[in-house]
Amino acid sequence: MFPDRIERMILDGNMNGKEYYKGAPETSLDDADDAVRSFFVYCAEAGPESCKFAVKGDNAKGVERRYLRLLQKLESAPLVLSDLRLPYPFIITKGIVMGKLYLAAYDPLGNFPPLAAMLAALDRGDAAAFFTPEEYAEAVKDSCSEPSAGGPNPFYNIGEPLQLVTCVDVADRYNIKTVEQYENMVKAQEALSTYGGRKYALQNGGSCIGMSIYPPASQRFEGM
DSSP, rough: GGGGOOOOOOOOOHHHHHHHHTOOOOSSSTHHHHHHHHHHHHHHHHHHHTTTTTTTTTOHHHHHHHHHHHHHHHHHHHHEEEOSSSOOOOOOOHHHHHHHHHHTSSHHHHHHHHHHHHHHHHHTGGGGSSSHHHHHHHOOOOHHOOTTTSSSOTOOOOOHHHHHHHHHHHGGGOOOOOOOHHHHHHHHHHHOOOOTHHHHIIIITTTTTTTTOOOOOOOOOOOO
């Protein structure tokens, strides 16, 4: 919007500008499956000593097949994590585990080792391992917290302002108006990415449905 004010810029992530300003992320998942499948590659290379989801002598395809079998088990019989310290029981489904792997690929060095341990435990039917000890403590803390006057709100969700910024950028160009259009968008994202399509579609694809907050004309970007 203000090129005359920009001297240097760091681009933090790639995105198709035309798609973003139309609210139509059609190519954002082009390389998602390659990123996710790196887990299977590195897990096989590390072996069971460093990757708990690996089996000795396995290759990346073998690790991926084991993961797909786990998804099949969860699809037919989801696991239930029930603890009186938690706000409600957690139903661990195929979709939730797929989303966990997809998000883990954003920070593989930090996320892949605990993810491998979680998948191995779920494969044994151990639902309690779905959370790391840190995540467990955070979930318990959040369930017991109350907003404090003048302090940070423990129920603040960073996704809400992110959604608002995106949808104001898109303004009235958002092209999903009907249930059929939404279903087609989900199918298109799933066709682009086996492992990230549904998570991306549910989290990003429909985020502006029903939004009617538009910026004034002076703040609208009409380029592209």
